[in-house]
Amino acid sequence: MTDVLLSVHDLSVAYGQVQVLFGVDLAVARGSVTTLIGANGAGKTTLMKTLAGMVAPRSGTVLFQGRDIAHLPSHARVDGGLALIPEGRLVFGGMTVEQNLRLGAIAPSARAGHDEMLAEVYRRFPRLQERRHQRAGLMSGGEQQMLALGRGLMARPRLILMDEPTLGLAPVMVRKVFDTIAELRAAGFTILLAEQNARVALEIADHATLLENGRIAMTGTGAELLAAPAVRRAYLGL
Ligand code: ATP
Numbered sequence: 503m504t505d506v507l508l509s510v511h512d513l514s515v516a517y518g519q520v521q522v523l524f525g526v527d528l529a530v531a532r533g534s535v536t537t538l539i540g541a542n543g544a545g546k547t548t549l550m551k552t553l554a555g556m557v558a559p560r561s562g563t564v565l566f567q568g569r570d571i572a573h574l575p576s577h578a579r580v581d582g583g584l585a586l587i588p589e590g591r592l593v594f595g596g597m598t599v600e601q602n603l604r605l606g607a608i609a610p611s612a613r614a615g616h617d618e619m620l621a622e623v624y625r626r627f628p629r630l631q632e633r634r635h636q637r638a639g640l641m642s643g644g645e646q647q648m649l650a651l652g653r654g655l656m657a658r659p660r661l662i663l664m665d666e667p668t669l670g671l672a673p674v675m676v677r678k679v680f681d682t683i684a685e686l687r688a689a690g691f692t693i694l695l696a697e698q699n700a701r702v703a704l705e706i707a708d709h710a711t712l713l714e715n716g717r718i719a720m721t722g723t724g725a726e727l728l729a730a731p732a733v734r735r736a737y738l739g740l
Pocket of ligand 1: 522547
C-alpha cells in the first residue's frame with residue numbers, strides 16, 4: 503500500500519480481565535474506503551473506540567500520519583484530523599440541528615473556517631439545512647445519521663471512522679448512507695467503516711478486513727472478501 507494514512511500494528515485491548523482484541527494489524531490507505539466486517543461482539547466497536555482514544559490499548563501501535571497516537575487523548579486525535587461517528591449516532595436530541603453541527607467544530611484546528619464548513623455540510627445534506635432550527639431528537643433515524651456525519655465533517659477530518667452507520671435504518675436510507683460514503687471518498691476523504699451490512703459495505707470497499715473473535719481472519723480487496731467462501735457463508739447468507 504503506497505500512501506498509508508493509518509496503520510495499526512499488533513494491537514491488543516482488554517476490558518479488565520476480558521481480552522477483546524488480539525494482535526490486530528490494519529492499514530488504511532489515504533483516499534480509500536476500508537471496511538471492517540465481523541459478527542456481533544467480534545470487536546469492531548472496540549477497535550473504533552481504541553482508534554478514537556476512548557479505550558486504552560493494552561499493547562500495540564497506532565500510527566496516524568506517521569505518528570504513534572496510541573496513547574494520545576481523544577481531543578488531541580480529533581484536533582489531529584481523526585473523527586469518530588459513533589454507533590447509535592449520539593446526537594444531542596434537545597439541541598437543534600445547527601447546534602449539534604457547531605459542536606463538531608470545537609477543536610482549535612476546526613474553529614477557523616467554521617462557517618464555510620457549515621455551508622459545505624448544508625450543501626452536502628440539504629435536509630439538515632431545511633431542518634437547522636429543529637430539535638435533533640425529532641429527526642428520523644436516517645436524518646440523525648446524516649447529522650452525526652455532518653457533525654463529524656465539521657471537525658475537517660482527514661480520517662472518518664464510521665461505526666455501523668446503517669444500524670436500524672430502512673433500506674432506502676442504507677442506500678443513501680452508502681452513496682454519501684462514496685461521495686465523501688470522491689471528495690478526498692479517507693473512511694474506515696465498521697458494518698454488519700456486509701454485502702454493500704464490501705461492494706463499496708477498496709480494502710476490507712474480517713474480524714472474528716477479536717482477531718483478523720482475512721484481509722484483501724472488497725471484491726476478494728465478497729468472493730471468499732467463508733465470507734459468503736457466514737456474512738452474506740449464500
Ligand atoms: P456489535 O456489532 O454487536 O456492536 P462489535 O464487533 O462492535 O459488536 P464490541 O462492541 O467491540 O463488538 O464488543 C466486543 C466484546 O467486548 C463483546 O464481547 C462485548 O461484550 C465486550 N465489551 C464491549 N464493551 C465492553 C465494556 N465496556 N466492558 C466489558 N466488555 C465489553
